[in-house]
């Protein structure tokens with residue numbers, strides 16, 4: 479297995495065929511994942527069964543709390559183009575942070591790719607934390623944000639009785655690398671806990687702007703057969719549209735997480 483760095487975050491993994499489950503350098507893959515936070519495996523041929531098997535490297539595949547999985551594989555969500563106006567992922571976020579234990583990793587596998595548009599952007603939140611002004615790091619070191627699933631429920635036409643809110647620290651400690659990262663997502667964070675509403679709004683918008691600075695971002699241009707895996711504990715992502723009504727089909731799996739601290 480070889481590794482090629484692709485940007486401020488992320489690396490391409492070469493010479494690995496993920497469908498050969500018995501023959502994978504699992505320890506090296508895990509090590510690279512912790513070092514680069516986003517891994518790209520190109521030219522893969524993965525059936526839903528293979529994908530579920532590969533996901534086990536990162537943890538137990540989860541069933542999405544709102545979106546239904548594909549036939550026979552409740553853990554695999556098919557993401558398909560519904561046209562630009564229905565596009566719901568064009569915002570910076572970490573997946574499912576409105577859960578008590580958001581998933582550690584997300585795997586996204588491309589089955590069908592338009593000839594233009596549809597890039598996914600990834601932003602390094604270790605760097606985002608590191609480069610925050612020291613005064614702000616100190617000011618927010620004990621601060622907690624309230625994350626809500628309201629936006630997703632509205633989009634999915636879900637039952638409002640399933641509305642839930644959870645609390646996560648604004649700065650999160652990665653349980654494996656022990657590094658701190660910025661952990662706020664515009665899509666899911668409602669407010670800072672016990673803060674003046676104006677202060678909460680201003681601080682959050684400052685953090686959102688900072689978290690996705692160009693210097694922290696790798697832009698992935700998809701080709702068919704790419705598997706990209708990212709670490710939701712220290713990475714934000716953004717799904718760009720820009721492919722009109724052309725077809726784009728992906729399979730997505732997330733893996734078990736733990737309570738952010």
Ligand SMILES: [Fe+2]
Nearest residue numbers: 567572573715
């Ligand atoms: Fe996402």
